[in-house]
Amino acid sequence: MIELKNVTLTIDNREILKNVSLSINKGTSTVILGPSGAGKSTILKAILGLIEINSGEVLINGANIFSLKNDELLRIRRKIAMVFQANALFDSLNVEDNVAYFLAYNSKLTSKQIKDRVDEVLSFVNLEGTQDLFPDQLSGGMKKRLAIARALATDPEIILFDEPTTGLDPINSKAVLDLINRLKAAGTTSVIVTHILNDAISIGDVLTVINDGQIVASGSVKEMLQSKNKFVKDFFYEIFQDITLIQTT
Amino acid sequence: MKPQRFNSFKNFLLHVHDFSSLLVEIIKNLPTVRKNHKETLKEMYVIGTQALLLAMLGGLFSGVILAIESGHSVEQFGATMLISRTVSLGIIRELGPAVCGLLLASRTGAKNTSEIGAMQLSEQIDALKAYGINPVEKLVVPRVVAAVLMFMPLTLIADATGIIGGMFVTTSTFHVDLVYFWTTAIKVLKFKDLFVGTLKPIFFSFFIGALSCYFGLNTKGSTTNLGKNAISSVVISAVTVLILDFVFTKVIWEIM
Ligand SMILES: Nc1ncnc2c1ncn2[C@@H]1O[C@H](COP(=O)(O)OP(=O)(O)O)[C@@H](O)[C@H]1O
Ligand SMILES: [Mg+2]
Numbered sequence: 001m002i003e004l005k006n007v008t009l010t011i012d013n014r015e016i017l018k019n020v021s022l023s024i025n026k027g028t029s030t031v032i033l034g035p036s037g038a039g040k041s042t043i044l045k046a047i048l049g050l051i052e053i054n055s056g057e058v059l060i061n062g063a064n065i066f067s068l069k070n071d072e073l074l075r076i077r078r079k080i081a082m083v084f085q086a087n088a089l090f091d092s093l094n095v096e097d098n099v100a101y102f103l104a105y106n107s108k109l110t111s112k113q114i115k116d117r118v119d120e121v122l123s124f125v126n127l128e129g130t131q132d133l134f135p136d137q138l139s140g141g142m143k144k145r146l147a148i149a150r151a152l153a154t155d156p157e158i159i160l161f162d163e164p165t166t167g168l169d170p171i172n173s174k175a176v177l178d179l180i181n182r183l184k185a186a187g188t189t190s191v192i193v194t195h196i197l198n199d200a201i202s203i204g205d206v207l208t209v210i211n212d213g214q215i216v217a218s219g220s221v222k223e224m225l226q227s228k229n230k231f232v233k234d235f236f237y238e239i240f241q242d243i244t245l246i247q248t249t
Numbered sequence: 250m251k252p253q254r255f256n257s258f259k260n261f262l263l264h265v266h267d268f269s270s271l272l273v274e275i276i277k278n279l280p281t282v283r284k285n286h287k288e289t290l291k292e293m294y295v296i297g298t299q300a301l302l303l304a305m306l307g308g309l310f311s312g313v314i315l316a317i318e319s320g321h322s323v324e325q326f327g328a329t330m331l332i333s334r335t336v337s338l339g340i341i342r343e344l345g346p347a348v349c350g351l352l353l354a355s356r357t358g359a360k361n362t363s364e365i366g367a368m369q370l371s372e373q374i375d376a377l378k379a380y381g382i383n384p385v386e387k388l389v390v391p392r393v394v395a396a397v398l399m400f401m402p403l404t405l406i407a408d409a410t411g412i413i414g415g416m417f418v419t420t421s422t423f424h425v426d427l428v429y430f431w432t433t434a435i436k437v438l439k440f441k442d443l444f445v446g447t448l449k450p451i452f453f454s455f456f457i458g459a460l461s462c463y464f465g466l467n468t469k470g471s472t473t474n475l476g477k478n479a480i481s482s483v484v485i486s487a488v489t490v491l492i493l494d495f496v497f498t499k500v501i502w503e504i505m
Contacts, residue, residue: 048379074381081379088376102380 001026001189002158007046007056009213016042017053018213024206026157029180029190031204033197033235039213040193041085044160047191048082049073060158081151085162087143089135095122095146096131103153121149125179141172148179159183161192165199177203197238209235268463274385275393275459281386282394288387292395296357300403303352308407311344312336312414320423329423330433336415337434342442345408346449347494353400353454354486358461361392362482365465366475374466384466393458400454401447408446441505449497456493457486 002024009017017039024030032040045051046058049065057064060076068076090098099118103109109117122128125145135143144164151159161180165173180190180203194200200207201221208218209232217224217232224232225239233240282289319335365388368374374384412434419425464482468475 045375048375050375050378077379077381082376084372084376086371088372090373091371105380105382 001061002047002191003057003059004043004046005057005059007043007053007058009042009046009051009053016213017046020056020210020213020215022208022215022218024158024189024191026189027184027187028205029184029192029203030206030208031200032191032193032208032210033200033204034195034210034216035235036195038210040195040210041162043210044082044162044191044193047160048077048080078154079157080160081154081156081158082160083144083147083151083162083164085166087135087147089143089147089150091135093134094131095127095133095135095138098135098146099150099153102150117153121152124152124182125149126175139172141168141175144168144172144176145179148176152183156188158189158191161190163194164192165194165196173199197236201239267467268460271385271389271463271466272459275389278383278386278390279394282390285387285391288391289395292392293399295360296353296395296399297403299360300353300356300399301406303356304349304403304407305410307348307352308340308345308409308411309414311348311407312340312411312416313418315339315344315411316415316418317422320419324423329419329425330429332415332419332423332425333430333433334437336419337412337437338442340408340411340415341438341446343494343498345411346404346446346453347490349400349404349407349450350453350457350490350494351487353396353403354457354490355483357396358457358482358486359479361458361461362465362468362479363475365389365462366468366478369466369468370470370472370475389459389462389466392462393455396454396458397451400450404450405447441501445497445501449494452493452497453490456489460486460489 002022004020004022007017007020008015020039020043022030022032022043032043034040042051046053047060049058052066058066060080063072063076065073065076090101093101096115096118099121100114103117104114107114118131119128122130125148127142127145127149130138130142130146135146138146148159148164164176164180168176177199180192183190184203184205190203192200192203204221206218207221207224209216209224209229211231217227217229219227224236227233227236316332316336319339320329320332323329323331323335365374368388374388377384377387416427416430416434419430420427461482464478464485468478
């Protein structure tokens with residue numbers, strides 16, 4: 001349902017994305033894995049149409065987002081939500097208004113319906129009772145869960161996660177990964193960008209490895225572990241170390 | 250990240266181009282201010298509460314200084330009767346709008362740039378765009394409109410405190426009659442003076458609002474760049490106020 005075809009992006013004479021092709025199927029969770037600076041966030045921004053690419057196509061449900069009229073693009077964008085790496089919470093609004101923000105924008109919902117939906121998604125991410133707090137009163141893990149709640153509020157078909165566990169402690173990371181797995185069980189399509197190998201393995205149906213703006217390899221966890229590609233092998237070396245460790249003890 | 254300074258002429262032209270596009274978009278989106286009246290009222294309230302005292306102080310001291318300086322230079326010719334004229338015209342036409350403009354450029358300019366810049370760095374602007382909300386409509390237009398609506402009354406208040414300050418000096422130090430001071434101060438003002446005095450703040454505030462939002466939206470990379478952009482915003486807004494002031498004075502003298 002999301003397809004990138006030969007996407008190329010150059011900024012200031014530097015190739016940020018080189019001929020990137022990628023397809024993401026409905027109901028799956030795809031992990032884009034790579035070192036920092038590889039172009040992972042840029043791919044997400046291209047999917048949202050936040051940056052203009054130099055060549056290639058970004059298709060969502062078969063429609064090229066760069067050739068759509070404004071209102072059609074809007075309709076498609078509303079099916080996609082993004083959880084930003086820095087959370088992008090509105091710091092002048094409280095938790096409830098943050099979640100309600102996009103829900104209330106141009107919608108025909110009554111304020112009762114909005115409030116009920118806000119309560120529902122807050123309880124899904126285990127943030128009941130925080131409605132009146134402000135983002136700077138929340139811990140890092142709570143902020144991330146709030147950002148996920150805000151993304152869920154509009155009931156999107158696709159959710160993009162940019163480094164959802166970066167900077168979180170193991171307990172909070174696990175809570176976020178569990179949330180992503182519960183969303184997958186509910187049929188949501190997710191694209192997760194990360195440089196953390198363990199996370200990628202625990203949530204990804206498909207792993208796509210990217211380095212220096214180029215897709216290096218793509219496939220299931222098992223296929224990646226069997227890959228002969230030098231970069232993939234280097235990237236997965238921790239896992240091989242762990243496996244060797246387990247085998248020798 | 251490359252440094253966000255005007256490090257070359259080409260860079261400068263690029264900024265001019267981008268800023269012009271922002272101006273066009275602001276003007277195109279002006280009608281959306283009704284839809285976003287809540288944001289606009291909030292910004293008006295913030296400007297009003299935070300800049301009122303500043304405007305009054307700026308106006309007051311401008312009037313006092315103008316009266317002292319002009320008083321001492323005309324005193325030796327026994328022409329202290331002229332002080333009220335100078336104070337009134339000088340404040341309404343020049344000092345009121347210019348001093349207020351410079352104060353607003355720093356107070357409101359720094360506030361807008363740092364607020365919008367922080368939103369840019371924490372990806373809040375991207376979040377708005379991703380949902381199809383135009384940040385110019387939601388963030389820039391309310392701030393520009395609020396500045397334009399609030400700045401004219403603030404300038405008039407600064408003018409009033411300035412003339413009152415001038416009055417105290419003129420009547421106490423130079424012993425000019427109070428009634429004489431007020432009758433000349435008011436009589437000397439022509440339509441042209443009041444027109445220039447109220448038109449200036451409208452233009453100043455429009456550019457201050459737009460420039461400060463431009464520098465905020467242009468914040469990329471790190472918090473260091475946010476600091477740099479806040480400085481650029483204040484400096485360039487202040488210089489713009491001075492240039493616009495000159496252009497106004499020149500053009501008005503030519504055509505009216
Ligand atoms: N707006 C931009 N201007 C210039 N360079 C950029 C911009 N956005 C990203 N880049 C560069 O593109 C590369 C990829 O960035 P990004 O997608 O953020 O990497 P990742 O998310 O994988 O860490 C980086 O080298 C970054 O410096
Ligand atoms: Mg990134």
